Amino acid sequence: MNDIQLYNEIGKNIKKARRSLGITQEKLAEITNYSLSFIANIESNTYQTFSVSAINNIAKALNTSITNLLPKNPIIDEPLVIKCLKCNYNITLPTELDKLLNNIQEMTNKKIRLTCPICHQKINVDI
Ligand SMILES: [Zn+2]
Structure with a gap:
């Protein structure tokens, strides 16, 4: 898994968690105090990087834990x-x-x- 895949995978998990709560990207942006474009970029396949604290803030806003938003498959850096x-x-x-x-x-x-x-x-x- 490379960096792009890693960020995309976390983005997908955030989207899933947000949708399961039935809240919009706008609402998530509002709760977290991040811009709508930042949230939208995280969830899309664009290469949007974000910090661990950002994932943590989003996890809290989505009533979940940071580990639930991380990729499920172990990240193996194979040579x-x-x-x-x-x-x-x-x-x-x-x-x-x-x-x-x-x-x-x-x-x-x-x-x-x-x-x-x-x-x-x-x-x-x-x-
Ligand atoms: Zn040779």
């Missing part, structure tokens, strides 16, 4: 494993490096290539 097709070596990239490469790829719009540490084959990375 990215890339197989070298020449020598079958598995190159393991830690999640942090995976994210960094992702950012670089987004910024430069270029394909990232790694070199296999065993056979020095160039490997295209599709992130």
Whole structure:
């Protein structure tokens, strides 16, 4: 689960909890003192980040606990494993490096290539 999925998942849970109480986004915004657009963005699939205290305030406003709004599935940060097709070596990239490469790829719009540490084959990375 990446950051976007994490925020979207929490947003969905907030929406579900709000709807089960039958209150509108406007009402939730009013109770929490957040702007309507902030609440709307949290519940939509836009990448709206928010603090733990914001989730806590929303949880209180929705008569639920913060843990009920967190994703139900454990968030597992699995390392990215890339197989070298020449020598079958598995190159393991830690999640942090995976994210960094992702950012670089987004910024430069270029394909990232790694070199296999065993056979020095160039490997295209599709992130
Ligand atoms: Zn190799």
